[in-house]
Ligand code: IMP
């Protein structure tokens with residue numbers, strides 16, 4: 001089998017991610033040590049790899065739920081148009097909510113998500129994002145737990161995708177040449 005991953009240069013290694021996630025989990029455990037249970041809400045789909053690792057590093061009673069809010073479609077730029085694709089399954093009234101995000105770019109998706117969750121009367125809301133691109137960031141509610149600040153480049157792996165692909169890479173890679181995406185563009189084109 002061809003090694004697809006070799007084509008995308010590494011920006012953050014699998015080991016560096018694991019170390020950082022552990023550190024974030026320790027901090028969250030400390031901060032919520034007298035405010036549990038905690039409801040971790042994953043922002044699908046990008047969150048699921050990070051969130052699975054993060055919850056294992058939180059030494060407190062936690063419950064999870066998921067929602068999917070989309071602002072991108074298949075494009076590489078945020079459109080600012082957000083819509084709920086999948087809503088939560090649980091009532092969060094009175095709960096301490098921690099949103100797990102893969103990456104904050106413009107922050108528009110998160111602004112919209114947080115404003116919407118506030119109307120459901122949780123006890124508190126905070127955000128844990130593995131990555132943040134600060135260049136275009138317009139967050140109304142600053143994210144409390146941030147793994148890595150990165151440059152404004154398109155990244156993939158560890159949950160982050162291009163056209164739905166590459167979420168299964170164990171590290172975070174950066175797309176430096178557009179021909180690195182040809183394989184995935186072709187796979188999509190073949191379906192048509
Ligand atoms: P925002 O609304 O601009 O902050 O966009 C946030 C969402 O866009 C993230 O949850 C990701 O799903 C996606 N996104 C932003 N930047 C990247 C990237 O570099 N690679 C993959 N997905 C990204």
Ligand code: MG
Nearest residue numbers: 045046072161
């Ligand atoms: Mg995405």
